[in-house]
Amino acid sequence: xxxxxxxxxxxxxxxxxxxxxxxxxxxxxxxxxxxxxxxxxxxxxxxxxxxxxxxxxxxxxxxxxxxxxxxxxxxxxxxxxxxxxxxxxxxxxxxxxxxxxxxxxxxxxxxxxxxxxxxxxxxxxxxxxxxxxxxxxxxxxxxxxxxxxxxxxxxxxxxxxxxxxxxxxxxxxxxxxxxxxxxxxxxxxxxxxxxxxxxxxxxxxxxxxxxxxxxxxxxxxxxxxxxxxxxxxxxxxxxxxxxxxxxxxxxxxxxxxxxxxxxxxxxxxxxxxxxxxxxxxxxxxxxxxxxxxxxxxxxxxxxxxxxxxxxxxxxxxxxxxxxxxxxxxxxxxxxxxxxxxxxxxxxxxxxxxxxxxxxxxxx
Numbered sequence: 001x002x003x004x005x006x007x008x009x010x011x012x013x014x015x016x017x018x019x020x021x022x023x024x025x026x027x028x029x030x031x032x033x034x035x036x037x038x039x040x041x042x043x044x045x046x047x048x049x050x051x052x053x054x055x056x057x058x059x060x061x062x063x064x065x066x067x068x069x070x071x072x073x074x075x076x077x078x079x080x081x082x083x084x085x086x087x088x089x090x091x092x093x094x095x096x097x098x099x100x101x102x103x104x105x106x107x108x109x110x111x112x113x114x115x116x117x118x119x120x121x122x123x124x125x126x127x128x129x130x131x132x133x134x135x136x137x138x139x140x141x142x143x144x145x146x147x148x149x150x151x152x153x154x155x156x157x158x159x160x161x162x163x164x165x166x167x168x169x170x171x172x173x174x175x176x177x178x179x180x181x182x183x184x185x186x187x188x189x190x191x192x193x194x195x196x197x198x199x200x201x202x203x204x205x206x207x208x209x210x211x212x213x214x215x216x217x218x219x220x221x222x223x224x225x226x227x228x229x230x231x232x233x234x235x236x237x238x239x240x241x242x243x244x245x246x247x248x249x250x251x252x253x254x255x256x257x258x259x260x261x262x263x264x265x266x267x268x269x270x271x272x273x274x275x276x277x278x279x280x281x282x283x284x285x286x287x288x289x290x291x292x293x294x295x296x297x298x299x300x301x302x303x304x305x306x307x308x309x310x311x312x313x314x315x316x317x318x319x320x321x322x323x324x325x326x327x328x329x330x331x332x333x334x335x336x337x338x339x340x341x342x343x344x345x346x347x348x349x350x351x352x353x354x355x356x357x358x359x360x361x362x363x
Contacts, residue, residue: 053278053356057329058268060288060350065235065259067092069250070228071100078246086233086259093244093256095229104222111215118208125205128198135194139187146180149173237261264346265336266298268354269308269329277358278303284334289351298336300356306330332356 073095080092237259244256266286270278278300286296307328309316334354336343 053270053274053358054354055268055270055274056351056353057270058266058286058334058352058354060264060346060348060352061267062260062264062348064240064348065237065261066255067231067234067257067259068252069095069231069254069256070252071095071225072249072251073097073099073229075244075246075248075250078244080239080242080257082239082242084239086237086239088233088235090233092231092233092239094231095250097226097229100222100226100229104219104226107215107219107222111212111219114208114212114215118205118212121201121205121208125198125201128194128201132191132194132198135187135191139184139191142180142184142187146177146184149176149180231256233259235259235261260348262340262343264343264348265301266334266352266354268332268334268352268356270332270356272307272328272330275303275330278332278356282356282358285355286334286336287353288346289353291345294342294345296336296338296342298334298338301333301335304331304333 075093076096077094078092079090079094080086086092240258240260242257244250250256266284280300280302282300284298284300286298288294288296307330309328
C-alpha cells in the first residue's frame, strides 16, 4: 500500500507553444515603448513652439489719463467718488468760481470802456479829416486871393501914364498883395496843423483799437479761467486713484485723479528670438490670470522699435566692463477684439499669458 503521507511526485504540464517571451525581445519592446513615450512628450512640448510664440510676461494696459487743475482754487463740490464710472464731458468737480466771476466782470467792463474810447477816437479822426479838407479849401481861397492881388498890383504898375493911377490905389493894391500873401501863408499853416491833428487822431484810433483787442483777449482769458473751475471728464471711463477731497486747495497742474478709459490693450514682452515670426495683424490668444477660464481674442497692433531695457532709467552700457549676453525682451502691443462688456472685467496691471501664431511666410 502507498503511504498517504508520502510526497506526491510533481506533475509536468507541457507549455503551450509560443507562450514563452524571449528576454531580448522583451527588453526591445520596453525600449521601444520608452522611446515612443519620449518622442510623444517631445512632440507635445516642442511642436507648439514651432507654431506659437508664447510668453507670460504680459500685462493689461490702458492709456490712463491724469485729470489736473488748470486754475488754483478751493474745491467747492465733488460729483464723483472712488471708482465711479463717468461719461465724456461729465462734471467731475467744481472749484470756487467767485474770484474768476469777478475777474470776468471786470474784464467785460474794461472792454466796454475801451470800445467807447475807440468810438471817440474814430469820431475824432473823422472830424480831423474834415478839418483838413476845410483847411485845404481855405488855403486854395487864400491862394486865389493872393494871385488876384498880385495881378492887380502888376496891372497898376504896368500903366505907362503915372497920372492914370492914383497913389492911393497903388498903395491899396500893394497892401492887398501883402495881406493876401500873409493870409495864404496862414492858410497853409492851418492845413499843416489840421493834417498833424488828423495824423494824431488816426494814431489814437489805432491805439484804441489795439486796446480793444487786448482787452478782448483778457475777457476771453477770464471766461476760460471761469470755465476751468468746472473740471470735466475727457472721455468715457472710470475714476481711479482719486487724490482730491472737498475743501482742498489745488494748484494749476496738480493731479486730482486718474481716469481709466474703457479701451484696454495688452503689452506682451516677447524675447527677441521670438520676433522673427510675429507680424502686425497676427491672431492672438490671451489668458488673464484673474479669469483663467476666459480666453480673449485679439491681434497684434504694433511692435515697439526698441527693447524695454533701451528705455530704462539706467540703460545697459555693454561697451564697458565685462559683457554678458542677455536675451532682450521687446514690447508688443495687442488690441483685444472683444465686446466692451467683457473688457469691463479687466483693469490695467493684470497679468496675462499670450500666445501668438507665427506667420507662415516666415516659419
